[in-house]
Amino acid sequence: MSKKIVVAEDFNVSRKIIVNLLSKAGYSILEAADGQEALQHFDGQDLDLLITDYNMPNMDGAELISEVRKNEHYSYIPILLLTTEVKEEKIQKALDEDITAWIKKPFQADGFLKIVNRALK
């Protein structure tokens, strides 16, 4: 069974690119345009990875991550956080406690896949 990845990104083009990339690599994707939408996927089903943007409407990445971690079922799921700018140290440190890695945008396709593959190991 192919691994299931939740991709949360409000910017359509970016999300399509990521989804394309990951589908080609053989993963199943659950798409979401914001944090709230993404959270709906965390309904108890088996998920393998969350890739989320930081800045999103309705519910941003940080909130989404803390909600996901609250759910016992997903306490240990790998999370990759997409970001464009360097965050304030306090925010960064807090997030560091909960996520697997930061991915800086823009990224190269092969580098991105490498990180995703490793997170799914």
Add this chain to the structure above:
Amino acid sequence: MDLQQEYIVEVKEILKNLEQSLMELQESPNNPEEINNVYRYLHTLKGSAGLFGYEDIERLSHEMEYLYSDIRDGIIDQDDFILDLTLHSVDVFIDLIDGKNARNEIEKIVGDIQTLCDSSQSKESSNINQEIKARSSSAYIVILKPGENIFKRGIKIQAILEEVEELGNSETIIHNETVPLEQQLADKKLVSFFELLIATEDEPDEIKDIFMFLKGDEFKIIPIRSKADLSIPPYSDSIKLSEKEIEIRVEKFTKWIPDLFHTQAKKEAVEISAELKEMRQEEKEDTIEIVSGKKRKNGHVNVSTEKLDSLINIVSEMVTFRSELQHLMQDQKNHKLNEAIEKLERLTLKLRDSAFNIRLVPLNIIKVKLQRLIRTISKDLGKEVEFITDGLDTELDRGMINAIEAPLMHIIRNAIDHGLETPEERLQHNKEKKGLLKFSSFNSGDHVFIQIQDDGKGFDLEKIRQKGIEKGILNKHKEYSDKELLNVIFFPGFSTAENVSKISGRGVGMDVVKKEISSLRGEVEIETEKGLGAIFTIRLPLTLTVLDTLVVNVSEQKYLIPISEVEYCYVAEHEELFEKKSRQIQFNGQLTPFVSLREFFGKKDFPKNETVVVINKNDTKIAVVVDGIIGKLQTVYKPLNELLKSVDCFSGASILGDGSTALLLNALKLQN
């Protein structure tokens, strides 16, 4: 060329590149690209040295490579000391490849490197974000101490451990296993930490990738080069081992070591043979290129200078032969033959031009040498020098560049020693602290100009005058132009420096510089402004051996005058010329001295009508009076043999089309 010779040529090429990169590093220290280049050159050097049995080269390059991998990884900063050390090692490499013994030097350098690396180890341990050290060695110990939040971060520690296992040769020590690891993993509560010994053929980066999600203080990768490395605990603040734990490690890992280094040696052998294969492949491609005549971008063929010289010789003889043919043809009226010979003439000229072009190389090839010289001298003298270059893509005959090197170095030495002031002096005179030294070159006509300019204190003409009088070169009562005064510098035994220093005063004077440049049919000239600096201008002919000349005669004997020097020719009556006692003519309203060759050689029977050839060589004019002008001729010029070298009014000889010989006049010398 046999393989060994080829190897030597190759190594010299690498060393040249290495030196160049080092010079770039001097300009911009810690330039990652250049550091990487240096590392790569050292690596190539090491790889091939073993194959050809140059153990010393292998050893030295191996150590240097270590050093540069540390520099590349930011563990050690590339500083002036390291630059000196590396430059010195380049010299040692050259000695070694020339078959000299340099054991002592190697030991000294190796000692220095070890001191450098050792002192960096302590610095390194405080460095939290360490990187994997990309060693040539492929054995590593990884200390892995994940933080408590490791599970919450979505990182699977068991996946990491498994992946390490998959690498092949690996051994894991679990420290502090108070609770069984499986239990810890199930409880998501990690108390243990790990030591992984990995012997791998993977690139260091791939090992690092395994630990990609861990933070800098959670793991440390230590390359293991020898058994001794096992007992050092170079860990960061967050990862510490007790003595007992180290003991466990040494005991457990030591068993592995023989195996491990076996693998490594094998790996290096594979690497080298792959490199060699690549080299051979490239060679093959080059050969193909020649055979098929296909043009490839930047395709180069290395040709030995002997082969080139022989080509040039043949071409030169062809030029002579063409003259001979032309000479024979003068009496013929066969138009078709004439046409054919004209065609031959065009082709020979083309052939000549291409052949000489092969020998032309850009002046750039001596830049690195000069940079090194400047670096050494300025350090010795405590002066700061900014070296700028311009137009070094100007091409010159290879032989010419070789010959001009020593004089150039001498001029530069002098400029730094006597021209440029110390930083303190410069500041006092409102100058930039760093002295400026400019090395530039440009083409003009069939000449190449090379200039060396400094913004130092310039020449003190008054001092030169006094010294010239003192030395008996100048006449106390005579007025001298600035140019004449400066020319005194080129007299044997003249030196203006009060204290003969180690740098410039080594007995080789500017007279030798002048002599060497003259022997290339070149000229050297100085311009100066007191307090502002000086410019040395060297003018060189493009090629050494072919020359357009004017053929003149005195009775049967023919002489050649370089056409570039001839300003004007006219016929004058003998009576009129020799009317006055002083041998001077009026030319363009100027009194110009003349020398009658007939008179010079002690012959009599002057013709009624004499031919005057006015020669202008670098603004110095002299007229030569001969019997007549025979014509223009492109000649192949050969230096005179030892017997005639002392006769300085002739700078060479040439065989003419009719088989007779003619001497090349160096008119300015006729006067003395």
